[in-house]
Amino acid sequence: MNTILNISAYLFVPLSDPAALQPLLLERAVARGLKGTILLAGEGINLFLAGPPEAVRGFVDLLRQDPRFAPLAPKESWSASVPFRKMLVKVKREIIRMDHPAIQPDFSRADGRAPAVSAATLRRWLDQGRDDAGRPVVTLDTRNAFEVDHGTFEGAIDWRIGKFTDFPPALAAHRAELQGKTVVSFCTGGIRCEKAAILMREQGVEHVYQLEGGILKYFEETDGAHFKGDCFVFDERRALDPALSPAASAP
Known part of the structure; x- marks a missing residue:
């Protein structure tokens, strides 16, 4: 029976404090028994999480209390077991590496995304x-x-x-x-x-x-x-x- 909720989500939004967010998000995710990976960078957040549905959705609701993360829109899928072994929160240069610094999507601006x-x-x-x-x-x-x-x-x-x-x-x-x-x-x-x-x-x-x-x-x-x-x-x-x-x- 598939009782584990898996989510993936990302948001390009300027973050001035990714290093400060790292221990806070790790503590909150671990406290809810979640596993997966969260990537943080100056350009935003990228996450893959799995766990009991109430724990996963509660964590997302908590994230959205930060106005910067309010637009997060996770994609959901289900599995019989947790497909991750650890809970990791990492600070990176980019949340998806392109090595093209001129490309800076920004969900906080109406013109910050491609159509x-x-x-x-x-x-x-x-x-x-x-x-x-x-x-x-x-x-x-x-x-x-x-x-x-x-x-x-x-x-x-x-x-x-x-x-x-x-x-x-x-x-x-x-x-x-x-x-x-x-x-x-x-x-x-x-x-x-x-x-x-x-x-x-x-x-x-x-x-x-x-x-x-x-x-x-x-x-x-x-x-x-x-x-x-x-x-x-x-x-x-x-x-x-x-x-x-x-x-x-x-x-």
Whole structure:
């Protein structure tokens, strides 16, 4: 029986005190019996947590009492056991490393994000084969090649990157292929495609969107149509199927 709640969430918001937050969040998470990882940086927070549902949701409610974290919108899935061994809170230079300091998403500003499309909108566009303006739609996978190999959208562009820091040079090499198309960048939970979409816009790709909430939100809000395979996740479940259950094929 799946009684363990797993969440992933991120928020790009300026944090002046990530080092001060580290021991506080660790203490609060451990007190609730949670396991997983929280990453903190000057650019925001990225978290993966698992535990009893009341403990996980209580921790998120506590986080949201800080106005900076009020917009946190976790993606939820369930498992029979906790897929993490420890509770870690780490301070990093970036919550998702791109090594491109000019790219600074900021959820606290109306203009601080790249435009996003909902799961339902992307599904409709893929059904149509075009966006609402009649442009051809392509999906761009911003994940590492080994993640893509578990599953991706049908016909998705895959530049076979080995790590996210490879994305900027891959874009420079392939940018011309994206012109004239509506490009929807996607990743597991939204954090990588958030930065990728902003970079593409800055590099002159005109019609770029990010998939809001990534693959996990697409699975949650649609029937998973147009996605082939499973979604790799960085915990002991290894991969989730479109029902957000641990994939039978996962080792």
